[in-house]
Amino acid sequence: MLLRFRTANVRSLRAEQELSFVVPEEEEGAAAKLLPLSDGKQLSVYPVLGVFGANASGKSNVITALKKMREAVLSSYAAWTSHDGIPREEFALDPKAAAETTLYEADFVMADGVRWSYGFELGERRVEAEWLFAYPKGRRQVWFDRDASREKEFDFPGDRLQDRTLLARMTRPNALLLTRAANDGHPQLTPLYDWFKQNLWDVTPETERRQREAYTAQRLLENEESRRRVEELLRVADLGISGAEVERDSGGRPRVRLIHSGSGEETVLDWEAESFGTRSWFALIGPLLLALDTGAVLLVDELDASLHSRFAAEVVRLFQAPWVNPKGAQLIFTAHDPSLLRVPGGGRLLEPGQLWLTEKDAGGATELFPVSDWEPTEDEDLMASYLAGAFGGVPKVSEGQVGRQLLQTNETAELEAEEI
Structure with a gap:
């Protein structure tokens, strides 16, 4: 299961942003699943996260960043070439962003209960950093650490990883070590590569x-x-x-x-x-x-774009029902329709920790945050509070503003025409 995803400098996601399935400590999380870990502990994890926000606030870019990480892992060895450079879509509204790295990191738990953290930073023409950590007994094990600015780029603490010297020698500066290893069928790293291959599936209802x-x-x-x-x-x-x-x-x-x-x-x-x-x-x-049959992570952009809100709510319920979703499949979706925040008879379809909002700052960069940060009360109507702007993430447009602005523009154009 996916626990967390971090990214930075991808499209409108300028500063580092994090999306987390882990249930906040202060939240009981009725829809949460108890995930057994290899150290004997259990972690409370949500099966569904919904990302809401105004138009052009960066909701879809959260999905895009997840897709980009998957694409990089699957294709960096075969598709990335030195003359084309590394494909990136860095933040476009700040010229300084082109010289900065693009970050991706995912924390996930494999079928044996071991938690892994894998990430990398991409520059224009080389992989600037790459790392892989494991937590088999709750404590971090460094499997490898890569830093292109060091004299010795690859560091393999301990003897955990097979073929270390060969991997360091055969991995190109513009390719990920994980991709290179999996292309050679490395017995320890290929299962991690396969996790990305079998997860983060993208569905856009209109395409x-x-x-x-x-x-x-x-x-x-x-x-x-x-x-x-x-x-x-x-x-x-x-x-x-x-x-x-x-x-x-x-x-x-x-x-x-x-x-x-x-x-x-x-x-x-x-x-x-x-x-x-x-x-x-x-x-x-x-x-x-x-997704339900394989326990995969499904990405659905604009779930409500071509589906009635009732259908969209049923999709959420499928993933949240343990008898329908015994393998722990997960769903990340973006949507506009606030009615998804409330069930017809009252109550919540999503808990505050499952509801994430996007908002643009003054510089045009997207900020991503959960409603649980606002600490809503247990009986608070999340849909009403969201529409009232209590959490942010809604268009800053007052009633009638668009019409008034259009009228003002037309009047200005008429005056200019008379002057001519």
Whole structure:
């Protein structure tokens, strides 16, 4: 499971920002999962984090930074070249940022309960720093530490890591040691590489929808259990759907028609006749089930962009229900709709430690912080407080301001035209 993620100098994330799944000490966290650690202790971890904020406040850049870290780990050895430099998207509103490093660090727990901390700093043309720490007995073990400014770039304290000399000699200045090791099938480091390969999956409801529709359709064809789960998720969304028909076309691609119930009769609709919302929900089911089946970390940008808030809330509930999510899959999503902060009958869908907000400072840099920092009371309505601006993270626009500004602009333009 992912515990924490730190980043700096990526798009609008100028200063170091941290996103944490660990339940704050002062918060009970009804939705939290107790994660057994290798030292015999347990850590309380949330399965879901939601990132909210005004338009252009940097919500999507949090997701992007996680994707960028994964891409770097998977591709630095094969894709990064000396003549192109290291691909970065540093903060653009400060010229000094180009000369500074880009930081990524992730804390996560593997299946054996051992906690790991892996991170790196990227310069324009070389990896400036890279490190890997393990906590098998609760105390930090340094597996390797890399600093490009030192005469001896790589340091391997102790004898924990195999092939240390070979790894140091064969790792290019513009590639990550972890990527280099995994490409050679290193027995100790490849499982850590595989963690990134099998996690931080990106889903944006409005993009790649056809591919995800096809994947969900494929799940219908796998076996009876898989089909039952897909159809149940279609029914639970209250779309009036009672089932699905699926067959392969002449090219072997699955074709789906959904069965709708109404007035005591069933009607089968062609796929093109389905609404945008229905198709978006169907396309999301496949990745959701894959994440739940494997215990992966799923990244969904703008969860509410093409889904009704009720569907978005159901996605959150899937990850928060231990009987549905026994393998500890996690969800990080961004959204605009504040109704996700409250369940219809009252109460909270997300705890304060699960609700993160983004806000731009005067220099255009994004600040990321949890609502738990504001210490809301147990019975406080988080949606009402958020909309009132009690936590920040909402547009600084008063009622009617946009219209008044537009009217003022039109009047100014008319006066200028008269003067001409």
